[in-house]
Amino acid sequence: SxxxxxQYGPPGELIPGAAMASAESDxxxxxxxxxxxATQITRIWPIGGGCINDASRYDTDVGxxxxxxxxxxxxxxxxxxxxxxxxxxxxxxxxxxxxxKVGPLPRRGSYIIMEYIQFGASNRSQAVLGxxxxxxxxxxxxxxxxxxxxxxTIGSTPQHNPWTKDWVEFFRVHRxxxxxxxxxxxxxxxxxxxxxxxxxxxxxxxxxxxxxxPVLLHGDLWSGNISADVDGxxxxxxxxxxxxxxxxxxxxxxxxxxxxxxYNAYFKVIPKQPGFxxxxxxxxxxxxLNHYNLFGSGYRSSCMSIIKQFV
Ligand code: ADP
Numbered sequence: 001s002x003x004x005x006x007q008y009g010p011p012g013e014l015i016p017g018a019a020m021a022s023a024e025s026d027x028x029x030x031x032x033x034x035x036x037x038a039t040q041i042t043r044i045w046p047i048g049g050g051c052i053n054d055a056s057r058y059d060t061d062v063g064x065x066x067x068x069x070x071x072x073x074x075x076x077x078x079x080x081x082x083x084x085x086x087x088x089x090x091x092x093x094x095x096x097x098x099x100x101k102v103g104p105l106p107r108r109g110s111y112i113i114m115e116y117i118q119f120g121a122s123n124r125s126q127a128v129l130g131x132x133x134x135x136x137x138x139x140x141x142x143x144x145x146x147x148x149x150x151x152x153t154i155g156s157t158p159q160h161n162p163w164t165k166d167w168v169e170f171f172r173v174h175r176x177x178x179x180x181x182x183x184x185x186x187x188x189x190x191x192x193x194x195x196x197x198x199x200x201x202x203x204x205x206x207x208x209x210x211x212x213x214p215v216l217l218h219g220d221l222w223s224g225n226i227s228a229d230v231d232g233x234x235x236x237x238x239x240x241x242x243x244x245x246x247x248x249x250x251x252x253x254x255x256x257x258x259x260x261x262x263y264n265a266y267f268k269v270i271p272k273q274p275g276f277x278x279x280x281x282x283x284x285x286x287x288x289l290n291h292y293n294l295f296g297s298g299y300r301s302s303c304m305s306i307i308k309q310f311v
Pocket of ligand 1: 066
C-alpha cells in the first residue's frame, strides 16, 4: 500500500507514536480509531490548495480519511459545511464527500473529518455535471420556504439563512441588502449603498410573474469547488448551501467555465425560464458584492455596472 500511496501523494510524514499526540488528547485520531473503524493510522499527508484551513489525508487500515483543521475558529463553520454536505448527499444525485464528524480541538480551533475522494480528470464531465446539478436542485426540496436550518459563510463573509416564505424578500434582505450594508460599513461607500437601495425597491417588479420554488443550492459553485473522481463522476465541494431560486446557482458562473454542454444538460432537466439572463445578473451581483467586501475595490465597478443596468 505504501507504493500505491507514493504514486499520487507528496512524501508523507510517517507517524510513530512519539511524533503525534495520543488518541485521547487528539479528537481527530480518536474518532478515526473508534467510530471511524480504523485500528491504525499509518500516515498523515498534508494536502495543499486550501485557502482557509489545513487539509490532510489520514491513511488507515480501513482506507483514507480527509481532515481539515482550523487553528483559530470554533466548530460553527465546519458544522455548516457538514450540514450542507449532508443535505446535498441526501439528494442521492451529484457526488459530494460524506461528512463524518465535526468538533472542537482541545484548546482552540476545530476539525472536520470526511470521506477522502481521489480526484481524477474532470474535462469530460460537463454534461453530467449539468444534469446532476439540476437533479440535485429538484430533489433537494423543502416546505419551510427559502433559507437553511443553519447560517453559513460565503468565503469568510457571514451568510444568513432564516426561513423566509417569499423569495424576493429573502434575496432582498439576506443577500443583496446584507452585502450592500456591509459595503457601506466597511468602505463608507454611500454611492453603491444608495443606488443599491433603489435596485432593492425594484426587485418585486423585476420578479413579477416569476414563479420561484425553493431548491437546494450549493451556493458557491465556481471551478475551485468543482472536481471529478477517478471514474470521471463530477464532485462538488465546499458548499454554502441554502434553499433558494435555482437560477441563483449561476451567481458564480463568471468563475466556473461552464460549457454549452453543461447548460444544455441542465436545461433539459430544469427548463430555462424567460428572463433567465436578466435575473442571473442580479445573482452575480450578490457574489460581486461579496468579492468587493472581501477583496476590495477591484470588484466595485463590476457591482456598479450591474446596479446601473437596473436603476
Ligand atoms: P479550504 O476549506 O481551506 O478552502 P478545501 O476544501 O479547498 O479547503 O480543500 C483543500 C484541498 O483539499 C483542496 O486541494 C481540495 O482539492 C482537497 N480536498 C477537499 N476535499 C477533499 C476530499 N473530500 N477528499 C480529497 N481531497 C479533498
